[in-house]
Amino acid sequence: MMSEHKRYKLHWITAILEMVKTLKEAILPLVVLLFANGWRGSGNAPWYVEYWTFIVFGVLIIFLLISGIIKWVRFVYWFEDDELRIESGLFVKKKRYIPFDRIQSLDYTEGIFHRPFGLVKVKVETAGSSSSKQAEGELTAISKEAAKRVEIELAEAKKRKRNNVVIDEEEHMLEEGFIPQGHHEETPILTNIFTMTNKDLLILATTSGGIGVILSGVAIFASQFGDLIPYEWMYEEISAFIKFGVLIVAIAVFFGVLGVWLLSVAMTFLSNFNFNVTLGEEDIVITRGLLEKKRATVPLKRIQSIVVVENPLRKLFGYASVTIHSAGGGISDSSKINLFPLVKRKMVERYLLEVFPDMHVDEPANKLTVRGKPFYYRIDFLWMVPVIGALIYFFFPYGLFSLAIIPVIMALGMWQHRSAAFDISGNQLTMRFRGISLQTAYMMRKRIQSMEMKQSYFHRRKGVATIVASVKSGMGTYHATVQHMEVEKAEEIFDWYEKDRVPSAKQVTGNPVTE
Incomplete structure (x- = not known):
């Protein structure tokens, strides 16, 4: 040693x-x-x-x-x-x-x-x-x-352990002629899988949500040190500035937002500069950063799920991102790890198969029927109708413009319904769902921590249910959800999950159903 x-x-x-x-x-x-x-x-x-x-x-x-x-x-x-x-x-x-x-x-x-x-x-x-x-x-x-x-030291210790486990088997294979005399195990070689170009990095930086992080940081600072901020003086100065006219104020606001946006672009660019993914025998190695270089090793056996995220803005340019959820460790303390922060959508399947050759990357074939479509926008009406009514009452006639929210809610709900799908391929479950961004989650049955089927009173009347598959993600849990699907399809997923597992009572209620 x-x-x-x-x-x-x-x-x-x-x-x-x-x-x-x-x-x-x-x-x-x-x-x-x-x-x-x-x-x-x-x-x-x-x-x-x-x-x-x-x-x-x-x-x-x-x-x-x-x-x-x-x-x-x-x-x-x-x-x-x-x-x-x-x-x-x-x-x-x-x-x-x-x-x-x-x-x-x-x-x-x-x-x-x-x-x-x-x-x-x-x-x-x-x-x-x-x-x-x-x-x-x-x-x-x-x-x-x-x-x-x-x-x-780490590699030699693990090698010694492996040798102690398989030494008898190798000696037997050597005697039988399956391993040539003088054979030596070669040192594992890292294979380059993905490198982000400067063009892709610039698109990533300009379409990132870093501006929200900066503004939230300012809000936290203001809440913690409100007593130290001279609000009265600021109010007087802003009031005096507004007198210069709407155009001047608009220009000042524009340059202020532009400055914050440029700062977020710079932060994202520096953080993800020279982003590179290589594949070893048992690990994925991710390197990134300009001012602060980071290199993280993610063991393949600890990866719980792979999620392809399609942001509507980036999708216009033909891009998507791929994240993985690991049971601890990673390039940061967050629960998810960016495997491909920005990648051409048509190349996603190819890259995923290079890293996970046994993965089924086909589009999920089981889409939802019209049975559950109204639930995608009906719940939003429950809280939007009183708001619209209040706006019309207190701000009539301008409050009538709030009626435009109704078709927006319906369009978003129908968009979410049309996007939802699932598929079962052997031991792999694929679930596709949308908030604003479209997410396609790939999960192996043995990695799913729990499966939950929810049914409210109205769900039972229409014969629909919501399925939630949960996997470990760092310190927390990642939930893949397909809402308002046919109850027969939900039970099909449940039966697949419970196959070869310890029998458990199946609950079709609003409460979680776990292992």
Whole structure:
């Protein structure tokens, strides 16, 4: 075993990274400290009272730096007995032993502090990592050679385990002549599957929903620090500005929205720059990022479902996106992983078959009949009719324009009904449904955590039901839903799901039906 008892330390930049990490977590209290209490005192107090906020801030920075240095000095890791062992802490020593056979993936990140020194951050993901936002183990800053050493140790440990399991079988096959003399297992080779071009990346950035993230962030900031924002002054300034005229205000709003949109485009572009997908023997490897490079490994055996998403705007240009739901781990802490963030729709089936050769990628053939069509827009009327009535009553005659909502609701409902479909191919269930974007979910029976069939009183009268298939997705659950289908078809899916499983009572109610 390589360097069996040699202990390794992290790079010294770890101290800076730990300080920045803690400072980022404490940024909100610092903002309150510096702005709510002012930068300086009254002007008549001693200097240390005048500049007390600066002193507190400086002491905090020094404390965080010393804390980062201690974490760096006391952190060591080594390899022993087919385990990655980590020891840290000054007054309270922490030891963590991670068996190699439990490690599912090693995810790499190159931040702006890592790249000048040729370093990477390594996150160790295990089967238990899905139950926590934190990785099982994290090496904050090590050289690329050291990261490669971790990979080699992991590969050799897993190889030894496989050899111990199959050694008798291989010896028998060698004796029988099925394996040639001198045969050696070759090192697995990564096959390039997908690379996003700069043109596709630009389309992805310009059609992304990043502007919503930015605006929601501003709203959260405003809600947290409402007392610090001078609303009265802002109102007076805006009121004075409006007097310049509607055209000037419209131009200012346009440039404001344009600036936020450009910022979201830049964020998406930098985050997904050089997006590349490669396939190994047991894993999918995803790399992306310009300022901060990320490399994630997704074990194939942990993938629970594959979802093709067709956004109406992107569909106009012939594009779609493909996401996968994994039982923990991935390129981020989110529940889903972008396998192909933007890809030509006509190429989706080809790429999917390269990664999942046993997958059935045909269009789902079982579409819904007209029996359940009214349910797609009837429920919306229950809450829209009172709203329309109120608008007409209080804003007559202009409120009459709200009647235009009715055909919009009906058109959306019929669009959703026409899009819904499902198919069963062996052990695979395909479900297609739409909110605004069209989603086609591919799920294997053994990956489905639960199957739910819902029927309200009105459903039972019309002989329709809603089917919900749930699969594990990170810490949560992904639900694929086909609404208001014929009850016979819903029971057909249920019977398929329960085949070869422990018998369970089938409930056709509004309550969940699980395993």
